[in-house]
Amino acid sequence: MIGFDGISFNELISRRIMSELTVHDPSYADLAHDQIPNRVSRCSFMASIAKINGLPFYPTIAEFCDESLHTNCDPTVMSRGFFTPLCLSGTDKLIVALANPWSPLAEEYLAPRFPHLEIVKIITLASEINRAIESVVTNSGPSTAEFEAIETDDQDEGIHDFDVTMDQKEPMAQLMASILADAVKLRASDIHFKVEKEAFYYVFRIDGDLSHKIMIPMKLKDRVDAFLLNLMKLPTETRNTAPGISGRFTISYYHRPIDIRYERHQTYRGYHLTLRLLDKNHIKLTLGKGALAFDEETQFALNRVMQIPAGIIVISGPTGSGKSTTLNAILRELNRPEINILTLENPVEDEVPGITHCNLKSAKEFKPMIASFMRSDPDIILMGEVRDLESAELAIEASITGHKVLTTIHTPRASQIIERFEQLGIARWKIAQALKAACAQRLVKTLCPHCKEPATGISSNERKTFFLDDTWATMPHYVAKAGGCGACRNTGYKGRTAILEIIPITPEMADKLAQGQITPYAMERQIAAEGLLPSLRRSALRLIREGKTDLAAISKVIDMTYSDV
Ligand SMILES: [Zn+2]
Known part of the structure; x- marks a missing residue:
């Protein structure tokens, strides 16, 4: 029997799935059944199930989900049976998404509830079905x-x-x-x-x-x-x-x-x-999508940073600014079969197939783990956080010996990363040479699309407080509606989006920093003045111009009361 995503398939069906998988990749023939969930991606597994049944396969279904079809259906029954009504096709067909086409449950349950419709089945991932059901479910807390x-x-x-x-x-x-x-x-x-x-x-x-x-x-x-x-x-x-x-x-x-x-x-x-x-579900974000849908400028700068062959790449920000989410998304992007990736985390938050995760329980485990770590010759090392001298030294050591090190640090500004390493006991010249990119991230609340209100211009008082030039006096934008609406739980905001500041440390800049010819803050100011790289302030203002957020939301997470230039 194969168990996959909570569904168990009997011996006969398991064999058919295996032979279908083997058609695409002969190496699957040698897999034991219990290895399947680790070795075969969810998508290829479900795609072969679809193929065997002559049904279409959709890796995502959220965009098709018609909530009104759920009115007469019990979410618990559907979730247990791995099916959900999805949408209507024409006037006489009901599209139903399922993860287990061999189970008769979907038809038995849905046919009497939609008596005049013909059921048309499609295959998707079990997680997609549950997500569709979740998005519709409502309940109002304990009575x-x-x-x-x-x-x-x-x-x-x-x-x-x-x-x-x-x-x-x-x-x-x-x-x-x-x-x-x-x-x-x-x-x-x-x-x-x-x-x-x-x-x-x-x-x-x-x-x-x-x-x-x-x-x-x-x-x-x-x-x-x-x-x-x-x-x-x-x-x-x-x-x-x-x-x-x-x-x-x-x-x-x-x-x-x-x-x-x-x-x-x-x-x-x-x-x-x-x-x-x-x-x-929330941690698994992809670069370029959802909350990590950066603007073109940021994505371009980030892509360049990801190409850096060796050295430390740090994302800074306060607790809850989504640093490790972005780091995990970067890691998934860099994940290739030929690249050896190791992570040191406490705790392991997001297991990615093909990546070796180590759960670091205490500081004491750090040194022995590192020693065995380095022997396996990793190309990329992800360290959850630099928080003490030991982790800072490891990051430096690994980067000097030719590894790419991704990590986070708890400082508000990107330029403070260097000072933080110094406070932990690392000499400035060392961190200046090892650090290849200093980034800062924030999560900004986004306006509820259902109730946001158009506004024109920002008052002169606010323009003065937040260093906004006169073009903002007449700028059309949107603001959160006081009292919001039902869709945003009366807050006026719905969801958050990440903004990222990226400062690549070029060899020239590294030299200047090492020799004390420029302070980290002066470097940050100089780069901002050049206006060529994404900064928190500029990205935040862009979000306002695009009608995605308002001044109240950004001034809560970024210090807007000084100007970059
Ligand atoms: Zn709303």
């Missing part, structure tokens, strides 16, 4: 009745594989499942549970902002706490003794596993829990 159903002194049985989209037997499990499912659906990056003097509540962080508080009855604070500790199989006694507890667990959302990092801090009134959702 009072759900809270009241929970007994405060019940004990929870351990839960394995917490599927937050299934109905739970235990009211407590049901409550936590709804909170977690809501968080995934709203694309929250974190959930905070906080006990204060007279309140117990949770909030989501979505697109960088905290949402409104949702109150939980105070008497449930110990149950919530115990439930999550239980989920990680940690003894509940630790909560009274340990000042801080860290852990991880995985939930399943419409068959999609989502890792959650757990942090618990003891506070005066109880505790503060932070659950960070490492939703791989």
Whole structure:
């Protein structure tokens, strides 16, 4: 049997899939069944299933999804059966996307619900089906009745594989499942549970902002706490003794596993829990698409940086500026069979086939891991973050010996990367020679396309504050609508986009920096004045001119109160 993306295929079907795959790549003939999910890409696997069944294969279906067709359908049934109605073709055909054409479920379920339509099947990835279902699903969080159903002194049985989209037997499990499912659906990056003097509540962080508080009855604070500790199989006694507890667990959302990092801090009134959702659906971004759809100028500069054969490429920015997302996208872009890529991360966020990932649990593991690391002769090394002398030294050492090193660092400005390395104990001449590109990234909230409002010109006061020239006095642009609309949860903004500043360190600039003839900040100013490379400020202003964001959003993430030139 082959198991792929949550679907198991029986022996006979497995053999047919294998022989179809082997037609395209004879080396597949030697694969054991359990190697298939690692060796065969999802697309080629599903494409061969489509071929065997004489059905068309679509790697993505989001653009065809007609939400109105979901009205009478149960998302849980469809998700379990790996199918979804997609759209109408003409007046008499219903296009249905499936991941398992051998299962009769789709037709059995959909035929009576669309009695006058002929079902036309297409094949797609299981993840695409779940994404289509997810995009339509709505639910409104826990109700009072759900809270009241929970007994405060019940004990929870351990839960394995917490599927937050299934109905739970235990009211407590049901409550936590709804909170977690809501968080995934709203694309929250974190959930905070906080006990204060007279309140117990949770909030989501979505697109960088905290949402409104949702109150939980105070008497449930110990149950919530115990439930999550239980989920990680940690003894509940630790909560009274340990000042801080860290852990991880995985939930399943419409068959999609989502890792959650757990942090618990003891506070005066109880505790503060932070659950960070490492939703791989969001991490898996491609350069040039979605939030990483950079403008032409930035993409061009980035492509040049990616061609640099050896040296350090650093992306800087505060926490939550999407640095590692961009780095992972760059890595996928550079990933070729003939290139040996190794990563050192804590934790591994996005596993890419063909790349060797190492999970770095503590600083102590660093040195021995590096030693064995370098023996495998990597071409490209991704280090999650430069945060201490050891990681800084490794980056320098690896780049001097001819490797390309990609990493992130926690500084606001690109030019401060050099100073940060110095603070960690690296001589300026060394970092000046090793650093090939200093980048800075921010995520800017984008206007809700449904309710953004046109505006003309920016007031003279704001132009003065933000150093905007007089052309902005009459510039047509868009601003967020106060109070927003239903589509943007009344915020006026929907989603975020990345902007990237790129400063290549040329040999000439490296010499000047090494000899102290120019400061890193002066270098940044000089490059900005030349106006040839993408800067955060210019990219942000371009987004305003394009009607994608407004001044309020960019001034929150970039210091606009000084001018580059
Ligand atoms: Zn809106």
